[in-house]
Amino acid sequence: MSNLSSFSRAQSLGLLARAPAERLAALFPEAAAHTVLRGPETGAVMVRGRQGGTGAPFNLGEMTVTRCSVRLACGTDGHAYVQGRDKAHARRAAVLDALLQTAEAARLTAGVLAPLAAEETARRATRAAKAAATKVEFFTLVRGED
Amino acid sequence: MYVAVKGGERAIDNAHAFLAEERRGDPTVPDLSIAQIRAQMALAVNRVMAEGSLYDPDLAALAIKQARGDLIEAIFLIRAYRTTLPRLGHSNPVDTGAMAAVRRISATYKDLPGGQVLGPTFDYTHRLIDFALAAEGDAPEAPRAAPLGPVPRVTGFLDREGLIEDEPASDTPPRDLTREPMELPADRALRLQALTRGDEGFILSLAYSSQRGYGRTHPFVGELRIGEVAVEMDIPELGFAIEIGEITVTECETVNQFTGSKTQPAQFTRGYGLVFGQTERKAISMSLVDRALRWAELGEENTGAPVQDQEFVLMHADNIQATGFLEHIKLPHYVDFQSELELVRALRSGLREAAE
Numbered sequence: 001m002s003n004l005s006s007f008s009r010a011q012s013l014g015l016l017a018r019a020p021a022e023r024l025a026a027l028f029p030e031a032a033a034h035t036v037l038r039g040p041e042t043g044a045v046m047v048r049g050r051q052g053g054t055g056a057p058f059n060l061g062e063m064t065v066t067r068c069s070v071r072l073a074c075g076t077d078g079h080a081y082v083q084g085r086d087k088a089h090a091r092r093a094a095v096l097d098a099l100l101q102t103a104e105a106a107r108l109t110a111g112v113l114a115p116l117a118a119e120e121t122a123r124r125a126t127r128a129a130k131a132a133a134t135k136v137e138f139f140t141l142v143r144g145e146d
Numbered sequence: 147m148y149v150a151v152k153g154g155e156r157a158i159d160n161a162h163a164f165l166a167e168e169r170r171g172d173p174t175v176p177d178l179s180i181a182q183i184r185a186q187m188a189l190a191v192n193r194v195m196a197e198g199s200l201y202d203p204d205l206a207a208l209a210i211k212q213a214r215g216d217l218i219e220a221i222f223l224i225r226a227y228r229t230t231l232p233r234l235g236h237s238n239p240v241d242t243g244a245m246a247a248v249r250r251i252s253a254t255y256k257d258l259p260g261g262q263v264l265g266p267t268f269d270y271t272h273r274l275i276d277f278a279l280a281a282e283g284d285a286p287e288a289p290r291a292a293p294l295g296p297v298p299r300v301t302g303f304l305d306r307e308g309l310i311e312d313e314p315a316s317d318t319p320p321r322d323l324t325r326e327p328m329e330l331p332a333d334r335a336l337r338l339q340a341l342t343r344g345d346e347g348f349i350l351s352l353a354y355s356s357q358r359g360y361g362r363t364h365p366f367v368g369e370l371r372i373g374e375v376a377v378e379m380d381i382p383e384l385g386f387a388i389e390i391g392e393i394t395v396t397e398c399e400t401v402n403q404f405t406g407s408k409t410q411p412a413q414f415t416r417g418y419g420l421v422f423g424q425t426e427r428k429a430i431s432m433s434l435v436d437r438a439l440r441w442a443e444l445g446e447e448n449t450g451a452p453v454q455d456q457e458f459v460l461m462h463a464d465n466i467q468a469t470g471f472l473e474h475i476k477l478p479h480y481v482d483f484q485s486e487l488e489l490v491r492a493l494r495s496g497l498r499e500a501a502e
Contacts, residue, residue: 062228
């Protein structure tokens, strides 16, 4: 995500799903008035891979996922699917998804999504930098008489 | 045959209380936290997730604690738990080509785009016990370097030249052995599902047997990569796909000896391994076994090697099925045994009478 000031709905839902639950709770402690339409409910999603990485799909195994759907007082619906079993995380993400479709969007993008995206980018960059330091730099020894 | 026997209730309750106390161990030693197991026993957690066939590191860490470190028992707990979960759907196939790799090596090319990236590996360690770890202390921070560019697939290089068999993409929904009983012969998708959740020791030994000559496949590790991939799923209520999380996986692609004929040019063949978590030994083993099981479609000879026998491999790879059947023999078999005892006595007395 190069642009930290605007996110598509799919991008924000992905970001909310990947965010550490406690960090999301710290950035968005408020509970906007909402009714729960479904869940929060924990279940399993079958993760698929591809044969040879690029071929026909196969079932790799399941992962735990918690989903939640909410409706704000204004009638806007929000949905979330987040990895793991944290029901508060899923509910918070669903409320945020709904609020991001209202006039609150700009404030929440700046206050919640942007910091989450920046922290995720930093986390990934750190890991990538540590991996990069383990890259082998080959050099060839000179052999023979000349 | 089993007979209901009453009277064990108090003994069982007390045995469980004893187990709980033994699990906790010496109370003067601090209790292990789930976070500690998750962070510091990460490879055990990975194995439990892979063979439990459920990606959830916290749950796997808890299962390891409950099972006192018995990983097959922990896998059993995870398998039992997953049966209580409703299936919310399936993901789109993960794109391992877009993996944020922390390790990526190739045994077939020295200098390749993206390079040889060792990552957090045991390779090149001296396998000497490090007594410094017995003393508490923080590890020094790992060095960093400028991030690397993209890491293209090694088999992609060969594919472009037509030197390796094609792996045509499709969107055929795969059969799922957790939803229907395994039927033989199993197609490759079903075999890969059984192998990725199969027992690491069993898959390793089968792979090793193939290297030693029981169904040889001549593998090279074309590429091994470990890292995080996004998991994306179509959400019906939204009408589009979103990322629902990220998982660490290990992928191994082997490049193996040829197919070809007078009319068809020779090509390398493929073996594939993909496993939850950092599980390198398992992923390599899986790719060897996958390749060996493909003997029929590649027109190879069935030498009768165990690794070529789908029924042998697939019906014995699951350590929970194996444990269940194995351990049931310790349950009361009093009546079965009585009948055999009587039979032996009758045979002996028959022999005695004949001798007299």
